[in-house]
Amino acid sequence: MAIILDNYVIPEKGQVDIDFKLSFEIKHTAVQAKRTVNDWLLNEISYLIGADLPTLILHEKPAWRVPVWLTLPGTKHKEIIGYVDVDVETGQIIDPANSKIKIEQYLQQDDGLTTTTDKSFIRELPPNYVTDLMPPPQIINQ
Numbered sequence: 001m002a003i004i005l006d007n008y009v010i011p012e013k014g015q016v017d018i019d020f021k022l023s024f025e026i027k028h029t030a031v032q033a034k035r036t037v038n039d040w041l042l043n044e045i046s047y048l049i050g051a052d053l054p055t056l057i058l059h060e061k062p063a064w065r066v067p068v069w070l071t072l073p074g075t076k077h078k079e080i081i082g083y084v085d086v087d088v089e090t091g092q093i094i095d096p097a098n099s100k101i102k103i104e105q106y107l108q109q110d111d112g113l114t115t116t117t118d119k120s121f122i123r124e125l126p127p128n129y130v131t132d133l134m135p136p137p138q139i140i141n142q
Helices: 030-044 096-108
Strands: 003-005 049-051 055-058 063-071 078-087
Touching: 030 049, 030 063, 030 078, 030 096, 055 078
Parallel strands: 003 055
Antiparallel strands: 049 063, 055 063, 063 078
């Protein structure tokens, strides 16, 4: 498990000494944090977005930092589009409104994630899958 130390100023080169004591109780596991974020994403943003296993962030209030990824149908491609922090003691998402805004802003960027001109993944159905109950659809060339 990785631990990120936030707000520590370190030199570019040379000896680094970090001495601190932090005591807290983890009442919600990394898996529970991932599940919490997955449920929230499904209910608040989109079913095409999911969560991955988090990293423990040591800050004033320790939290699980859960990466959020987008995957598109028909692809195996996953792209991290943001992070959601979950309180390790309460299991609550920290500042869900701000997290939602950041994720939605990322999704609205015109970066080619939501639209594609590559139609190579589209192929015709084999004849045994085509029904004769209705006329076949017209293929529109774009």
